[in-house]
Amino acid sequence: MFHVSEYEDFGLHADKYAINMAYAAWKMREGDQIRAFDLYYRHNPFQNGYGVFIGLERVVRYLSSLTFSEEDIAYLKEQEEGYEAGFYDVLRAFRFTGDVYAVKEGSYVFPNVPLMKVIGSKLQVYLIEAALLGFINFQTLIGTKAARIRHVAQTETLLEMGLRRAHEADASIWGARAAYLTGFDATSNMRAGKWFGIPTKGTMSHAWVQDGDELEQFRKYAQVHRDNFTPLVDTYDTLRSGIPNAIIVAKELEGLGHRMKDVRIDSGDLAYQYFNGRAMLDDAGLGYSGMIASGDLDEQLIVSLKNQGVKYDKFGIGTKLSTAYDQPSLGGVYKLVAKEEDGVWIPTIKISGTPEKVSTPGNKAYYRIFEKETGKYAGDYITLHDEIIDPSEPLTLYDPQHTFAKVMKPHHYEVQPMLQPIFKSGQQLITLPSLTDSRQYHAQEKLKFWSEYLRTINPARYRVSLSDKLYSTKQKMIQERVDR
Amino acid sequence: MFHVSEYEDFGLHADKYAINMAYAAWKMREGDQIRAFDLYYRHNPFQNGYGVFIGLERVVRYLSSLTFSEEDIAYLKEQEEGYEAGFYDVLRAFRFTGDVYAVKEGSYVFPNVPLMKVIGSKLQVYLIEAALLGFINFQTLIGTKAARIRHVAQTETLLEMGLRRAHEADASIWGARAAYLTGFDATSNMRAGKWFGIPTKGTMSHAWVQDGDELEQFRKYAQVHRDNFTPLVDTYDTLRSGIPNAIIVAKELEGLGHRMKDVRIDSGDLAYQYFNGRAMLDDAGLGYSGMIASGDLDEQLIVSLKNQGVKYDKFGIGTKLSTAYDQPSLGGVYKLVAKEEDGVWIPTIKISGTPEKVSTPGNKAYYRIFEKETGKYAGDYITLHDEIIDPSEPLTLYDPQHTFAKVMKPHHYEVQPMLQPIFKSGQQLITLPSLTDSRQYHAQEKLKFWSEYLRTINPARYRVSLSDKLYSTKQKMIQERVDR
Numbered sequence: 028m029f030h031v032s033e034y035e036d037f038g039l040h041a042d043k044y045a046i047n048m049a050y051a052a053w054k055m056r057e058g059d060q061i062r063a064f065d066l067y068y069r070h071n072p073f074q075n076g077y078g079v080f081i082g083l084e085r086v087v088r089y090l091s092s093l094t095f096s097e098e099d100i101a102y103l104k105e106q107e108e109g110y111e112a113g114f115y116d117v118l119r120a121f122r123f124t125g126d127v128y129a130v131k132e133g134s135y136v137f138p139n140v141p142l143m144k145v146i147g148s149k150l151q152v153y154l155i156e157a158a159l160l161g162f163i164n165f166q167t168l169i170g171t172k173a174a175r176i177r178h179v180a181q182t183e184t185l186l187e188m189g190l191r192r193a194h195e196a197d198a199s200i201w202g203a204r205a206a207y208l209t210g211f212d213a214t215s216n217m218r219a220g221k222w223f224g225i226p227t228k229g230t231m232s233h234a235w236v237q238d239g240d241e242l243e244q245f246r247k248y249a250q251v252h253r254d255n256f257t258p259l260v261d262t263y264d265t266l267r268s269g270i271p272n273a274i275i276v277a278k279e280l281e282g283l284g285h286r287m288k289d290v291r292i293d294s295g296d297l298a299y300q301y302f303n304g305r306a307m308l309d310d311a312g313l314g315y316s317g318m319i320a321s322g323d324l325d326e327q328l329i330v331s332l333k334n335q336g337v338k339y340d341k342f343g344i345g346t347k348l349s350t351a352y353d354q355p356s357l358g359g360v361y362k363l364v365a366k367e368e369d370g371v372w373i374p375t376i377k378i379s380g381t382p383e384k385v386s387t388p389g390n391k392a393y394y395r396i397f398e399k400e401t402g403k404y405a406g407d408y409i410t411l412h413d414e415i416i417d418p419s420e421p422l423t424l425y426d427p428q429h430t431f432a433k434v435m436k437p438h439h440y441e442v443q444p445m446l447q448p449i450f451k452s453g454q455q456l457i458t459l460p461s462l463t464d465s466r467q468y469h470a471q472e473k474l475k476f477w478s479e480y481l482r483t484i485n486p487a488r489y490r491v492s493l494s495d496k497l498y499s500t501k502q503k504m505i506q507e508r509v510d511r
Numbered sequence: 512m513f514h515v516s517e518y519e520d521f522g523l524h525a526d527k528y529a530i531n532m533a534y535a536a537w538k539m540r541e542g543d544q545i546r547a548f549d550l551y552y553r554h555n556p557f558q559n560g561y562g563v564f565i566g567l568e569r570v571v572r573y574l575s576s577l578t579f580s581e582e583d584i585a586y587l588k589e590q591e592e593g594y595e596a597g598f599y600d601v602l603r604a605f606r607f608t609g610d611v612y613a614v615k616e617g618s619y620v621f622p623n624v625p626l627m628k629v630i631g632s633k634l635q636v637y638l639i640e641a642a643l644l645g646f647i648n649f650q651t652l653i654g655t656k657a658a659r660i661r662h663v664a665q666t667e668t669l670l671e672m673g674l675r676r677a678h679e680a681d682a683s684i685w686g687a688r689a690a691y692l693t694g695f696d697a698t699s700n701m702r703a704g705k706w707f708g709i710p711t712k713g714t715m716s717h718a719w720v721q722d723g724d725e726l727e728q729f730r731k732y733a734q735v736h737r738d739n740f741t742p743l744v745d746t747y748d749t750l751r752s753g754i755p756n757a758i759i760v761a762k763e764l765e766g767l768g769h770r771m772k773d774v775r776i777d778s779g780d781l782a783y784q785y786f787n788g789r790a791m792l793d794d795a796g797l798g799y800s801g802m803i804a805s806g807d808l809d810e811q812l813i814v815s816l817k818n819q820g821v822k823y824d825k826f827g828i829g830t831k832l833s834t835a836y837d838q839p840s841l842g843g844v845y846k847l848v849a850k851e852e853d854g855v856w857i858p859t860i861k862i863s864g865t866p867e868k869v870s871t872p873g874n875k876a877y878y879r880i881f882e883k884e885t886g887k888y889a890g891d892y893i894t895l896h897d898e899i900i901d902p903s904e905p906l907t908l909y910d911p912q913h914t915f916a917k918v919m920k921p922h923h924y925e926v927q928p929m930l931q932p933i934f935k936s937g938q939q940l941i942t943l944p945s946l947t948d949s950r951q952y953h954a955q956e957k958l959k960f961w962s963e964y965l966r967t968i969n970p971a972r973y974r975v976s977l978s979d980k981l982y983s984t985k986q987k988m989i990q991e992r993v994d995r
Contacts, residue, residue, distance in 0.1 A: 154815025
């Protein structure tokens, strides 16, 4: 369900500085110079041990549809910068013609690894910066949050219900997709269902129950949705009224050969109501009915509920997931790493007073090292793009922050290239996997990581090493700057 | 720049429970029953003293364009609920035919006041819930955050630069609009500029500077953008390299009859770099050049910088504003408040174990009380919709949480109706004001509030009173529930 028309208006989905730089490059006759940019983030969100890369589908749709409309051109003509006419002709003819490499959607990723590498003319790589960052930052953030919730929820069904709290319409559908990719089971968002084929679930609101006598309102709903009767039992009083009324209607449904699915509790003490509510349902012979909890849930609260012995069958998660409430920004960046001059790649670096903000220079390759004996990943390995790794040679992987500590030397290992070529000279090279396939890929990858990287509190730090050549290139460039 | 086509796909921008309830109501032949819903929030965000209502423009565009496409219908047919064919015909013919009342965009608003009142058939009022909440929750949140930043920044120019961190594309443009409405001066987001006429600003990125020798890169930029030269001076070393190079180019520009506009510092110690950078510019005779600070700024950091005597001319604000970082959700709700039966409005209530979650029943009117002597607002006053206020009679306004405390009895006062009729039977009654007018309205309203409500830390609580009749209706309904 991808309509190119959705992207017709995305020419100016860009920061003004990008247009101004594209124009300046064009005016200086440098617009065609080829540059390489890396897209990466510096810290895992939520103090998690990893991120989950998501957003590529959106990026591919955007890049393959990107044009500047006459409306865009007319608007640019009003700007104070006073661009020359020839620049508008360049924009009118614009199609993305660069190369893009990216990690697969659903991959486990880590700080300072290249999630995407973009190679193209200055004019092009400048213009697409904010769009790429906006898409990847948001979807990776939500996917990672959802993965944390999936990790602690283990077997329970997880429903994404954040449409009304997500930051506007686009975030609601792409967030629903990200959550499904990393392990949620369904969404309440019908448009996300339509666009992406995500299963949708929904029951009733307090307004339905308030509209009349609670028992009558339950009856009406059950009469219409006999096989999808999931009463919301907390409108007035869960234990004195909601669940007793739900039981009455469930018994009536039984008489008609149907079964109540679940009762939903959306407020109040979720543990107390669970224990008492579960007992009431069981005593009434409704052991088959599930229970759904919702209302400001997140991974911490789920752990706490389970720790108390509470066993909801399903969790409905809204605000805390769909806004990434405890850290609503990933902070991914897009940095110039190399310039092509006469067919040779010249690395570039961004120095900063903050050491962690110093970029890693160079046109790179990015690998994941799979240890055959254990069936687990030993770490990631980043090289310059033209280095060759010989898997028969020993390899040393370091902790990224304390290179002296936790050194790992895998013996029998496989080298998995992480960056897939997606576009070559603007031509899309591969068909992206279906959402179901990406979801499955994500789930299977999880089995290849040691559990210490996956826990939601105090995870171990995964090894990400630079090759000796890349490491010394970086150190040399830093030293050159210091020596000036 | 409002294209109806943008909304063609918004039929299913809804939660599944809404569709299921609309279907159940239709099936029970209750779909045409008329209901009233209030949209409100329970707590000011960011521990602020007020919210700024924004989102109405988006709601009006949505409601006036809302239809269900054949694609939507086809998708609904796949759902497990098995809707009857007649329901699809209802959706095919769907146009919004309800009444909508709303506070003006840019208004100062408070917890538990009706920001919007929607009256319509059950089928209609159910279907639009999540869309309305999503739009209002987000835009009100960002507008309120921006108002806080404007309040502490006072005279400095404020630039919204959050495109790459906003939660996807829609949030970036509607967030830019909200920030402009409550006092930001410009955005970096070109699409937001095109859509809404917001002034746009942009300079250069680190990538531009890294691309070669810093001085040469500044020169190139200045050569093209002579009157818009705003060098980013922190790529390598602000004080040893960035500002000295900026000064060289500024002097060259002076020779050509142009002036450097600003230097921008995006990282590091913003106070230390200000003091030294300012002195260097002044010593070089560039007192006319401004300075821009950016990099994870928010209202707290701005207050701290000013407290240190730092005097940047402009602040560029991204992540902390555009994601509402410290509280990324407003938590607005949409609650059934009254049912129409034989032309009479019957109030409904939602009870909750959490006292603050008990809704205020009834089809209401909402007023702001303007005290003539002081030229300030004394408080807000909510009544049942058919009550009449006689401004020659004394009025008592209470603190909303401690009704015994801070009682206020304005003598000479004006009663300003807060809820404007926007739609009547689906017909739009008024043309919404331009963004510039709403921005001006917001700025002027600020003068009518005592400063104790406006400060960003520990603001006083503004009075919001229920009329005696409304208050006793609510208490009676709560008591009836307790007595069951």
